[in-house]
Amino acid sequence: MTATHSSSRPPRQQHRLRNDEVILDAAVPLAAQQGWAGLTPGHVASAAGLSRPTVLQRHASRADLAASLWLDRLWRPLSAALVPLIGAVDAADSEAILSALDVFVTPTVKLRAAVELLLVSSYVSVLSAVVGSTFGPWFAPLTTDAPEALGARRALAVGSAFGFVMGSTGPGPGATCAGPERESWATGLAAAGQPVAAWPDRFEVSPAAGPDTGDRTRDRVLGATVDSVAERGYEAATIEVIAARCGFTRAVIFQRYPTKYDLFLDASERTYGPVISALDAQRRQLEPVQGPGASEAWFTRELMSPDLKGLRTVLLEEIRLAGHEPGLSTVAHRANRPGQLTAVMCAEHDTQRNPGRLSMVITSGMLLVAQLNPKTWALPLGVALTPWRRAQSGCGLS
Numbered sequence: 001m002t003a004t005h006s007s008s009r010p011p012r013q014q015h016r017l018r019n020d021e022v023i024l025d026a027a028v029p030l031a032a033q034q035g036w037a038g039l040t041p042g043h044v045a046s047a048a049g050l051s052r053p054t055v056l057q058r059h060a061s062r063a064d065l066a067a068s069l070w071l072d073r074l075w076r077p078l079s080a081a082l083v084p085l086i087g088a089v090d091a092a093d094s095e096a097i098l099s100a101l102d103v104f105v106t107p108t109v110k111l112r113a114a115v116e117l118l119l120v121s122s123y124v125s126v127l128s129a130v131v132g133s134t135f136g137p138w139f140a141p142l143t144t145d146a147p148e149a150l151g152a153r154r155a156l157a158v159g160s161a162f163g164f165v166m167g168s169t170g171p172g173p174g175a176t177c178a179g180p181e182r183e184s185w186a187t188g189l190a191a192a193g194q195p196v197a198a199w200p201d202r203f204e205v206s207p208a209a210g211p212d213t214g215d216r217t218r219d220r221v222l223g224a225t226v227d228s229v230a231e232r233g234y235e236a237a238t239i240e241v242i243a244a245r246c247g248f249t250r251a252v253i254f255q256r257y258p259t260k261y262d263l264f265l266d267a268s269e270r271t272y273g274p275v276i277s278a279l280d281a282q283r284r285q286l287e288p289v290q291g292p293g294a295s296e297a298w299f300t301r302e303l304m305s306p307d308l309k310g311l312r313t314v315l316l317e318e319i320r321l322a323g324h325e326p327g328l329s330t331v332a333h334r335a336n337r338p339g340q341l342t343a344v345m346c347a348e349h350d351t352q353r354n355p356g357r358l359s360m361v362i363t364s365g366m367l368l369v370a371q372l373n374p375k376t377w378a379l380p381l382g383v384a385l386t387p388w389r390r391a392q393s394g395c396g397l398s
Helices: 002-005 011-033 040-049 051-057 062-090 094-105 109-120 126-134 136-143 148-168 179-190 216-232 238-244 250-256 259-292 294-303 307-323 326-335 340-346 357-372 374-378 382-390
Strands: none
Touching: 002 094, 011 051, 011 109, 011 216, 040 051, 040 062, 051 179, 062 094, 062 126, 062 148, 062 179, 062 216, 094 136, 094 148, 109 126, 109 148, 109 294, 109 307, 109 357, 126 136, 148 382, 179 259, 179 357, 179 382, 216 259, 216 294, 216 307, 238 250, 238 259, 259 294, 259 307, 294 307, 294 357, 294 382, 307 357, 357 374
């Protein structure tokens, strides 16, 4: 916009445009640092030095504000960061892949805000529509117009980029994985591997009818919690919403759970914990036959299944919230429950102490990829995961 054009606008219109800029500029760091919970009109107004009515005049709701933020501030920087990564994967250039991934290991505020909005877009319809119109076509090359093996490597590169950004929002330094770990992953993405020759049959597993704690009241509360979070997200799944859904009062819920954090974690663990455990048990049986990497590819593929969208939404909410809500991580540690859900969320952010962190970064990122493009579930993920694990163990790529 030139100065001439700007000065030719009526003063009131210029004022509105300035307010729009101030609002969106204030919203970016809020989305990155506080997440979806911080992106309310009230919080944005306070950060922008404006009144809440002024923000609401320009954006009728938090969802409308998020949609404008995505369109005007976030999707272009995210796309610009992913383009060189995909180019490096297509060129099978491990050094270029490593360099492109470093952008996501220590992401800018805009990249963090962009991934936050991608995470919540699965249950915010207005945001989902604008993400689909802008970023949806960008995802098409992952599953079309390319050999399946190349599509898998592209999808895994994007997924790991998302996973690095999600990991960067937690406590500790921004670099979530040590250099050697990232180097081995770049090697895997650059390897021109072939799909696993004999994938096992689909492992048909789905959540049971609901939690079975022996307490019918508790079971109804837990079931209502998981369903509400899967449909609305954690913030919108208030205690009032959960109480109305299960037909009990707030008092009944708080008799059993001191905080909403405790309720959410117990509900997700009891509902989806058995699913994760069953998949992990099958993965362990496959590993001696298929080898490391191939069995992990199978495990990741099953979590990406269209049948488990609700599980992915809940699991991604745990991961997302752990980066913004210190209390959630505290409750998860205090619960001290076994199971993949808690293990993912409580994983150490310093990979020098926990090399397995990279595996969880990749898996969590691929969960988001599956939410954005369900067709990626069918890709042969072992083409990159197998050579990565071989490079990681020093076995070479032959």
